[in-house]
Amino acid sequence: MEISGYIVDVESAVQIITQKHYKTIAIQVPEGLKRSIFPLVDFIKKETGATILVSADPCYGACDVVNYELKNMDVDCVVHIGHTAIADVENFWIPTIFVNAQSTLDVSKVVEKAIPSLIGKKIGLVTTAQHLHTLEAVEKILQKHGLEPFVAQGDERIDSKGQILGCNFSAGANLTEQVDCFLFIGSGTFHPVGLLMSTKKPVIAADPYTNTVKKQEIEDMKNNMLRQRYGAILASRSAQRFGILVGLKRGQQRIKLAYEVQQMLDAAGKLSVLITQNEFSPVSLQGFDLDCYVSTACPRIAIDDYLQYKKPIITPLELEIALGRREWETYVFDEILQG
Numbered sequence: 001m002e003i004s005g006y007i008v009d010v011e012s013a014v015q016i017i018t019q020k021h022y023k024t025i026a027i028q029v030p031e032g033l034k035r036s037i038f039p040l041v042d043f044i045k046k047e048t049g050a051t052i053l054v055s056a057d058p059c060y061g062a063c064d065v066v067n068y069e070l071k072n073m074d075v076d077c078v079v080h081i082g083h084t085a086i087a088d089v090e091n092f093w094i095p096t097i098f099v100n101a102q103s104t105l106d107v108s109k110v111v112e113k114a115i116p117s118l119i120g121k122k123i124g125l126v127t128t129a130q131h132l133h134t135l136e137a138v139e140k141i142l143q144k145h146g147l148e149p150f151v152a153q154g155d156e157r158i159d160s161k162g163q164i165l166g167c168n169f170s171a172g173a174n175l176t177e178q179v180d181c182f183l184f185i186g187s188g189t190f191h192p193v194g195l196l197m198s199t200k201k202p203v204i205a206a207d208p209y210t211n212t213v214k215k216q217e218i219e220d221m222k223n224n225m226l227r228q229r230y231g232a233i234l235a236s237r238s239a240q241r242f243g244i245l246v247g248l249k250r251g252q253q254r255i256k257l258a259y260e261v262q263q264m265l266d267a268a269g270k271l272s273v274l275i276t277q278n279e280f281s282p283v284s285l286q287g288f289d290l291d292c293y294v295s296t297a298c299p300r301i302a303i304d305d306y307l308q309y310k311k312p313i314i315t316p317l318e319l320e321i322a323l324g325r326r327e328w329e330t331y332v333f334d335e336i337l338q339g
């Protein structure tokens with residue numbers, strides 16, 4: 001089914017719902033598809049006769065599946081639209097069917113535009129779930145220009161070859177030794193900046209939505225981000241009372257890491273409490289009288305949303321630097337890796 005510029009393979013979800021005789025379904029869609037909820041609901045309802053509940057909870061990634069919240073509402077399955085599956089999230093309490101949304105945008109124009117910006121001959125290709133289906137065509141374009149494209153599988157958290165998440169760049173990192181630079185297909189700057197931080201190789205970002213190519217901007221953003229992170233680490237050094245954020249979203253849960261963080265703080269003579277929540281926000285934390293937060297939930301909370309919070313938020317790796325256990329020169333991006 002095509003909706004709002006995306007091919008959503010809701011037909012495959014219908015097949016599973018029918019085979020398994022599911023009667024009550026919860027649907028979860030990202031913000032961009034909420035406007036198009038009627039065709040989706042109508043189609044599934046007509047084809048399966050199931051009762052449909054639509055979740056308005058945020059849906060930033062496959063880590064973010066509504067699930068145990070619906071357990072007492074007789075929901076048989078969750079149809080999670082817009083992301084590919086990540087390990088450990090499927091079949092958690094309630095079975096989950098992941099349905100990717102493939103962008104219908106033609107990426108060839110922006111890839112051609114990116115060719116003069118590429119460095120060297122060996123090019124690592126990475127993208128987000130929405131453009132995975134274009135990678136083969138992108139490889140052909142690169143080959144036509146005498147370049148050698150490389151696409152790698154990431155770790156077990158990653159569904160498809162060439163795919164990166166905002167918290168996992170392993171499909172790029174696995175190519176670091178082989179390539180001269182990376183070509184990222186997709187929108188936004190978080191993914192290419194994270195890839196640059198993780199691989200230390202030049203990243204050229206080709207955005208098919210705006211038909212723009214970014215190279216120097218990615219480097220500049222990385223430098224800005226590092227300046228900001230350095231400031232956050234410095235600010236956290238004088239903190240005495242820490243909140244350790246533990247995300248309850250299935251794909252963001254890092255409780256073991258949270259306990260390790262607490263041990264580190266104990267050893268440094270700092271006070272700390274473990275704080276759990278599904279969706280952290282500046283409002284939900286404002287009642288606590290704490291000096292600093294260490295986030296073990298989505299890495300983007302500390303990096304992307306930093307300015308929204310009144311107190312410094314750092315990642316566990318940044319805490320190691322703040323406590324003198326790691327050198328600033330070895331700074332690495334916080335990733336949720338698996339396997």
Ligand code: SF4
Nearest residue numbers: 060061063166167298
């Ligand atoms: S943890 Fe954050 S970056 Fe990773 S998939 Fe979830 S929303 Fe995206």
